[in-house]
Amino acid sequence: MKNYTHLLLFIICFSSCVNEVAKEKIVKNKYIDSPTVKKEKNKEELTEKKYNELAQFLGGYNCKKDSSLKSLESSQVFKDYQSKIDMLWRRTEDKIPIMKDWSSKELSDLNKDGGTLFYPFSGADFLHADLFFPNHDHFVMIGLEPIGTFPNLRLKTKDSTFSIYMSQLKKSMNAILGMSFFRTIAMAKDFKSDLDGTLHVLMHFFARTNHEVLLQEKVAIMPNGSLTNDLSELSDSTYIGNRYYFKRNGEEKIKSLVYFAVNIQNDPYLSRGGLFAKGLKTRTDLVAYLNGIDIKSTYLKSASYLMHRPTFSIIRNLILNKSQHLLQDDSGIPIKYFDSNIWDLTYYGNYSYPIPLFKERHQEDLKEVYLNKDKTKPLPFGIGYQFRRGTSNLMRASKK
Numbered sequence: 001m002k003n004y005t006h007l008l009l010f011i012i013c014f015s016s017c018v019n020e021v022a023k024e025k026i027v028k029n030k031y032i033d034s035p036t037v038k039k040e041k042n043k044e045e046l047t048e049k050k051y052n053e054l055a056q057f058l059g060g061y062n063c064k065k066d067s068s069l070k071s072l073e074s075s076q077v078f079k080d081y082q083s084k085i086d087m088l089w090r091r092t093e094d095k096i097p098i099m100k101d102w103s104s105k106e107l108s109d110l111n112k113d114g115g116t117l118f119y120p121f122s123g124a125d126f127l128h129a130d131l132f133f134p135n136h137d138h139f140v141m142i143g144l145e146p147i148g149t150f151p152n153l154r155l156k157t158k159d160s161t162f163s164i165y166m167s168q169l170k171k172s173m174n175a176i177l178g179m180s181f182f183r184t185i186a187m188a189k190d191f192k193s194d195l196d197g198t199l200h201v202l203m204h205f206f207a208r209t210n211h212e213v214l215l216q217e218k219v220a221i222m223p224n225g226s227l228t229n230d231l232s233e234l235s236d237s238t239y240i241g242n243r244y245y246f247k248r249n250g251e252e253k254i255k256s257l258v259y260f261a262v263n264i265q266n267d268p269y270l271s272r273g274g275l276f277a278k279g280l281k282t283r284t285d286l287v288a289y290l291n292g293i294d295i296k297s298t299y300l301k302s303a304s305y306l307m308h309r310p311t312f313s314i315i316r317n318l319i320l321n322k323s324q325h326l327l328q329d330d331s332g333i334p335i336k337y338f339d340s341n342i343w344d345l346t347y348y349g350n351y352s353y354p355i356p357l358f359k360e361r362h363q364e365d366l367k368e369v370y371l372n373k374d375k376t377k378p379l380p381f382g383i384g385y386q387f388r389r390g391t392s393n394l395m396r397a398s399k400k
Contacts, residue, residue, distance in 0.1 A: 051203075051213040057153070058169060058200060059207025060085040069153060072162075081166040085173065089208065092127075092177045098381050099131050106348070106377075106396065110325050111135035115296030118323065120264055120315060121303040124201035125176060126257065128383070130209045132327060133297055134248075139257040140293055144269075146261050147242045148197020150216060161194050168195040169204065176201075198259055199242055206246055214245040219258065225288025227258070239286060262286055264315045265306070280314040290318055298323040300332030302384050305354070305361035307333045326397040329384040330354065335366050338397055349379030349393040355386060 053067045060082045063070040072078055103111075114137040119129050122141040129139055156162040172195060199216070206213050219227045221239045231240065241260035247253060263269040263277035264286075280287050298319050300307075307316040316333055319326065326333070330351055338345060351370040354361050369375055370393070382389040 048215060051150075051216050054150070054153070055203040055207040055211075055213040058204045060204075061207060072153060072157065075157070075162075077163045077166055081170055084170055088170070088173055088177050095381050096131065100134075102380055103132050103134070106346075107132060107327070110297050110327075110398075116140065116294055118293060118295045118298045118319070119300075120298075120319075121300065121306065122259075124198035124205070124259075125301070126202055126205040127176065127209065128301060129299060130205075130211075132299060136297065137253060137255045139255070141257060141259045142262060142264060143198065143259070144261060144263070146197035147218075147240070147259060148195075148199030150199065151194070156194070165194040169200055172201055173204070197261070202242075202244065202257070202259065206244070210249050211246045212249055214247065214254065216242060216244050219243045221260070221285050221289045223285050223288075225285060225290075225292045227289070239283075260286075264290075265309075265311050266314050267311060287314070287318075290315075291322070293322070295319075295322045295324070297325040297327065300326070300328035302329070303331045305331045305358050308361050324399055326395075328395055328397075330363060330366060330393055330395075331358070331361075331385060332395075334363055335369070335395070336363075342399060343397045344400055346396040346398075347376045347393070348395070349376070350391060351393040358385070 050068065053063065053069050056067075057063060057069045057072070057078075063073050111134060114135055116138040117129060117133045117136040118140050119125070120142045122129070123143040123145050124141075126139070126141070129136075129141070133139075151165065153162065153165075156165055203213065203216075217229050218231060218240055219229050219242070220231055220234050221241075222228055227243075229243070234240075239260055239262055241258055244257045244259075246255055246257070248255075262283075263279055265279050266281050267279040268282075269277045269279065300319075306312045307319075316337065319333065320337060331354070335345070347369055351363075351366055353359065353367075379392055379394055380389070382392045383394065384392055386392050
């Protein structure tokens with residue numbers, strides 16, 4: 001990227017404080033940084049207008065006068081999209097203040113000093129990551145959905161794919177805004193199109209959660225688990241993801257989010273669509289990257305009860321060993337794995353049985369906890385597979 005030449009002047013510094021800049025090595029216009037790096041870069045070194053212009057447009061907002069996408073704003077395609085997406089957001093916008101108030105009361109200590117949020121099985125769900133962990137300054141999100149490519153919307157208007165693209169983006173938002181989770185199979189289908197990955201939905205969420213997108217770049221996991229944005233000399237098996245730099249409007253702190261489309265079960269994975277991916281037993285690069293993350297909090301929602309299975313023991317143990325805090329619904333890690341000598345557990349909402357699709361993942365010991373109302377606290381909103389208010393549950397786990 002052309003602006004990267006300016007980064008040769010970037011100052012390398014150290015600090016033991018979470019919110020200070022960590023060591024960064026710059027070699028031939030390339031950075032190699034450890035997964036634990038907390039970078040607070042100068043905004044001017046990062047900002048390219050096109051990234052925030054796209055985010056605002058995909059968010060359904062009118063463009064600034066000098067935006068390169070301003071001419072598309074008057075199109076009927078955008079007007080229809082804007083109207084429908086605003087309507088789709090109304091129910092979520094009614095719920096957001098309730099969720100923010102709950103988070104500020106129940107998770108205030110988690111959000112006090114920033115830190116890194118690990119959100120596996122996330123898809124493109126930045127919305128809930130931001131709602132529950134608004135002061136975390138680095139986000140690591142993982143799913144099976146592809147990372148996506150930066151679109152040329154002006155070109156799409158010329159080749160007649162603009163309308164299809166905007167319609168597909170709106171369609172992809174139906175589940176997450178209506179039910180609070182993405183449906184993996186549906187998203188896999190949606191992303192085999194002009195809407196080719198999570199980038200487009202993440203950009204939408206950045207705008208809708210009141211953030212300015214400063215930069216998006218591709219990054220790769222090196223064999224030792226470090227990240228690089230130099231993609232010139234990589235093997236065909238290298239994992240490549242997207243990294244975003246952004247800031248909340250009205251604030252100066254620059255945050256980052258990394259998204260990788262990878263398989264995190266123990267063994268190889270073969271999807272219905274024919275995707276084959278090696279598992280954590282053999283992907284030592286991915287394991288090194290995950291082990292290098294300084295995880296303050298982990299969030300698990302609508303995780304298909306995968307970590308109930310022995311085939312997901314590696315990622316389950318990594319989360320339990322490295323996380324200081326964990327927030328999850330019952331689709332995350334079964335409570336039998338939480339050692340009471342290590343963890344303090346707080347239960348919210350209601351639990352009786354999983355939805356029929358996952359009935360075999362019922363936890364009788366969890367049901368017993370929820371039968372004792374003295375051990376549970378209210379949950380004033382719906383979330384997860386049982387997304388209606390009064391049927392949902394969350395559990396907070398914090399190390400003693």
